[in-house]
Amino acid sequence: xxxxxxxxxxxxxxxxxxxxxxxxxxxxxxxxxxxxxxxxxxxxxxxxxxxxxxxxxxxxxxxxxxxxxxxxxxxxxxxxxxxxxxxxxxxxxxxxxxxxxxxxxxxxxxxxxxxxxxxxxxxxxxxxxxxxxxxxxxxxxxxxxxxxxxxxxxxxxxxxxxxxxxxxxxxxxxxxxxxxxxxxxxxxxxxxxxxxxxxxxxxxxxxxxxxxxxxxxxxxxxxxxxxxxxxxxxxxxxxxxxxxxxxxxxxxxxxxxxxxxxxxxxxxxxxxxxxxxxxxxxxxxxxxxxxxxxxxxxxxxxxxxxxxxxxxxxxxxxxxxxxxxxxxxxxxxxxxxxxxxxxxxxxxxxxxxxxxxxxxxxxxxxxxxxxxxxxxxxxxxxxxxxxxxxxxxxxxxxxxxxxxxxxxxxxxxxxxxxxxxxxxxxxxxxxxxxxxxxxxxxxxxxxxxxxxxxxxxxxxxxxxxxxxxxxxxxxxxxxxxxxxxxxxxxxxxxxxxxxxxxxxxxxxxxxxxxxxxxxxxxxxxxxxxxxxxxx
Amino acid sequence: xxxxxxxxxxxxxxxxxxxxxxxxxxxxxxxxxxxxxxxxxxxxxxxxxxxxxxxxxxxxxxxxxxxxxxxxxxxxxxxxxxxxxxxxxxxxxxxxxxxxxxxxxxxxxxxxxxxxxxxxxxxxxxxxxxxxxxxxxxxxxxxxxxxxxxxxxxxxxxxxxxxxxxxxxxxxxxxxxxxxxxxxxxxxxxxxxxxxxxxxxxxxxxxxxxxxxxxxxxxx
Numbered sequence: 001x002x003x004x005x006x007x008x009x010x011x012x013x014x015x016x017x018x019x020x021x022x023x024x025x026x027x028x029x030x031x032x033x034x035x036x037x038x039x040x041x042x043x044x045x046x047x048x049x050x051x052x053x054x055x056x057x058x059x060x061x062x063x064x065x066x067x068x069x070x071x072x073x074x075x076x077x078x079x080x081x082x083x084x085x086x087x088x089x090x091x092x093x094x095x096x097x098x099x100x101x102x103x104x105x106x107x108x109x110x111x112x113x114x115x116x117x118x119x120x121x122x123x124x125x126x127x128x129x130x131x132x133x134x135x136x137x138x139x140x141x142x143x144x145x146x147x148x149x150x151x152x153x154x155x156x157x158x159x160x161x162x163x164x165x166x167x168x169x170x171x172x173x174x175x176x177x178x179x180x181x182x183x184x185x186x187x188x189x190x191x192x193x194x195x196x197x198x199x200x201x202x203x204x205x206x207x208x209x210x211x212x213x214x215x216x217x218x219x220x221x222x223x224x225x226x227x228x229x230x231x232x233x234x235x236x237x238x239x240x241x242x243x244x245x246x247x248x249x250x251x252x253x254x255x256x257x258x259x260x261x262x263x264x265x266x267x268x269x270x271x272x273x274x275x276x277x278x279x280x281x282x283x284x285x286x287x288x289x290x291x292x293x294x295x296x297x298x299x300x301x302x303x304x305x306x307x308x309x310x311x312x313x314x315x316x317x318x319x320x321x322x323x324x325x326x327x328x329x330x331x332x333x334x335x336x337x338x339x340x341x342x343x344x345x346x347x348x349x350x351x352x353x354x355x356x357x358x359x360x361x362x363x364x365x366x367x368x369x370x371x372x373x374x375x376x377x378x379x380x381x382x383x384x385x386x387x388x389x390x391x392x393x394x395x396x397x398x399x400x401x402x403x404x405x406x407x408x409x410x411x412x413x414x415x416x417x418x419x420x421x422x423x424x425x426x427x428x429x430x431x432x433x434x435x436x437x438x439x440x441x442x443x444x445x446x447x448x449x450x451x452x453x454x455x456x457x458x459x460x461x462x463x464x465x466x467x468x469x470x471x472x473x474x475x476x477x478x479x480x481x482x483x484x485x486x487x488x489x490x491x492x493x494x495x496x497x498x499x500x501x502x503x504x505x506x507x508x509x510x511x512x513x514x515x516x517x518x519x520x521x522x523x524x525x526x527x528x529x530x531x532x533x534x535x
Numbered sequence: 536x537x538x539x540x541x542x543x544x545x546x547x548x549x550x551x552x553x554x555x556x557x558x559x560x561x562x563x564x565x566x567x568x569x570x571x572x573x574x575x576x577x578x579x580x581x582x583x584x585x586x587x588x589x590x591x592x593x594x595x596x597x598x599x600x601x602x603x604x605x606x607x608x609x610x611x612x613x614x615x616x617x618x619x620x621x622x623x624x625x626x627x628x629x630x631x632x633x634x635x636x637x638x639x640x641x642x643x644x645x646x647x648x649x650x651x652x653x654x655x656x657x658x659x660x661x662x663x664x665x666x667x668x669x670x671x672x673x674x675x676x677x678x679x680x681x682x683x684x685x686x687x688x689x690x691x692x693x694x695x696x697x698x699x700x701x702x703x704x705x706x707x708x709x710x711x712x713x714x715x716x717x718x719x720x721x722x723x724x725x726x727x728x729x730x731x732x733x734x735x736x737x738x739x740x741x742x743x744x745x746x747x748x749x750x751x752x753x754x755x
Contacts, residue, residue, distance in 0.1 A: 049653075157707045160752055216713040219721055370610055397723040402712035410620035410712050417564075420676060423617065424629055428609045485605055492606075 004334030005383045005391070006417055007238065008367070009208065009350035011185050012039070013063035013149050015466035016517055020074045023283050024082055027479055031069055032079050033291060035127065035319060038357035040116045043130040045364045046139065055140055056371040057382035060131060060353070061185035063145035064172035065464070067518070068517045070127045071176070080120065086113045086290065089268070089280050093292070101309050107295050108312060128176050135177070141384035143183035144173035148517070150463035151414045153192045153402060154423070156505035161430045162198055162464070163527045168460065170202045175520065182386050183207060187465045189240070196231035202416035206236040206385050208350060212409050213400035214239040222396055226337055226345035228388065229398040236389055237400050244349035247329060255326070259297045262316040263307050264359060268292040319362040323369030331379050346388055419468035425488045429459050432495060437527035451498045451508060452523035455491050458514050462487035487515070545578060548633035554578060559667065564678060614692050615704040621684030621714040624648070626706060627676035628692055634703060635671065644669045648679045651708065652686040658702070685713040
């Protein structure tokens with residue numbers, strides 16, 4: 001009997017946000033929320049599947065900034081302290097609850113936060129250990145992402161910048177996990193023809209693109225998006241299945257909008273009296289989500305203040321229903337694709353990891369049910385990309401089209417009237433970095449070397465695709481603008497100090513503490529590209 | 536053009552053609568089907584933005600932004616061209632003071648975009664030329680709507696003297712992404728183990744000897 005392969009790909013990334021000289025920073029909450037709501041619940045779910053011996057395979061990309069945050073002990077301490085405060089808040093909530101249902105909900109969150117804290121301890125406070133464990137079991141294939149999630153199609157005219165993004169991505173992965181990555185998630189699925197050569201240079205065997213990268217490729221893909229292709233340089237590309245994302249994401253048909261699921265926008269941080277909630281919201285006094293939410297979506301039309309109370313049991317049965325529905329759809333998709341191609345299709349379903357748990361609270365349970373139910377069917381097989389590449393003995397040779405998975409499918413999100421001003425600065429400092437790397441290639445002075453290495457860190461942090469993305473979408477714009485300006489300014493200040501031989505050691509040490517990504521980095525990467533001397 | 540000049544222009548009830556021409560000159564995005572009221576709105580908004588720009592300039596030392604003191608120019612004499620999507624490219628320039636004064640002395644500063652797909656460009660043989668007038672004191676970048684996806688473009692900044700275009704800066708080449716399926720019917724396949732690339736004539740029969748479980752590859 002024919003069957004098909006299903007590849008679940010979870011892309012896991014947050015920009016590097018680290019303000020060690022402040023209490024929990026507003027934007028550091030991005031990390032805290034993702035850990036408490038997505039990463040830990042997903043890891044716990046993998047543990048349960050493993051225990052129950054349910055076959056599952058997931059591909060997980062972990063971006064270098066995220067790996068560096070996992071390792072950051074100051075940030076982890078803040079995270080734990082905050083989770084402990086939430087436990088305390090839950091206890092207050094239990095005491096003040098009017099009904100049994102509210103009391104149960106507060107109790108549910110208390111247990112959840114406590115379990116999270118225990119889980120972190122069990123991993124020595126580094127989540128990378130949790131992912132590595134499942135990679136070693138063989139159920140998870142971990143892959144890297146380019147260094148700071150820079151959007152590569154907009155760097156292509158400065159190949160040394162692309163080269164360094166890939167090199168640092170591959171290197172960070174190895175430093176954290178002790179083995180080489182086989183694949184890469186290109187930030188925003190940003191691809192341009194020729195990028196595969198750089199991937200090849202650093203030993204990357206496969207990457208992912210959006211569907212139209214195959215549809216508009218230089219030659220038509222015989223199997224549509226349902227089998228990886230090989231690029232002329234010998235690297236494999238997997239393309240996104242449009243149906244799978246539509247089924248999950250669609251505003252009208254998508255699962256996460258079901259009335260029984262938890263309402264994201266109704267949060268204690270906004271619901272409670274100011275004085276009561278003040279110790280748990282942002283230190284500036286601005287109300288923020290605290291992650292305790294008692295209500296369900298009810299219906300899309302229901303105004304926030306009319307939402308009904310959340311029932312965990314009902315939400316879980318919705319997750320199960322939807323998992324079954326998704327499974328049925330996948331099986332019938334596999335059957336019809338098999339009819340068309342007379343070959344087993346490969347269905348690639350990539351998602352942002354934070355969809356599961358953070359945005360869609362019951363997402364991890366949806367996935368759990370999906371894997372559990374699927375184990376009863378033989379038509380659908382889960383696989384990692386490396387396994388798929390082993391399963392087939394022929395691949396079409398194709399150059400995918402320049403593309404991204406952003407709005408419109410090209411580069412508009414990262415280059416438009418709201419963020420185009422950053423190009424002037426990014427292009428300039430990359431060029432300067434390259435010249436300095438060549439000039440100082442043989443530099444032995446440890447202080448100057450530190451300055452140059454820190455300049456490369458500042459440059460990489462400025463390149464993160466998150467900043468122009470935020471400027472486009474319009475929330476937290478000020479923070480994103482500041483981050484770019486700060487990193488560019490720091491780069492320029494360090495450069496001035498370097499060339500004037502007037503290095504401010506205190507200033508340098510502060511930057512090394514705040515912008516402390518990639519401690520092993522070597523500024524010579526930027527020159528090595530041309531001279532082919534490896535630093 | 537100052538804000539006052541622009542307001543005078545608007546108060547004279549210009550025709551849609553005049554309004555569109557000016558908007559284009561100012562580097563604003565003008566769409567073909569825009570109504571007159573929409574173009575005027577565009578110009579009014581632009582006029583408003585000029586005020587705030589002025590304020591910013593006053594409040595800060597020359598050449599620097601207010602907050603973090605980022606330079607407004609690096610004097611690098613660079614013209615950079617980036618594709619945005621199959622029908623849009625972005626170009627910006629960063630001029631040295633010499634180039635700036637050289638160009639400012641000219642009456643007609645122009646930005647040109649050439650379609651140089653599959654040719655060795657010698658300055659005269661472009662498939663198409665797009666041209667935009669530029670006010671260096673006001674604009675530092677420009678978006679060109681381009682007709683061809685999957686095409687190579689190159690920009691030049693220069694001026695017109697005695698009816699001839701004199702380029703001063705040239706950009707990198709940028710290729711617009713493709714947005715249609717390939718017209719090629721060729722298929723190339725790699726068959727594992729043979730380590731050869733097969734070039735098949737269409738329609739190539741799908742490879743029939745696939746054994747899903749047993750065929751563990753040894754070549755890599």
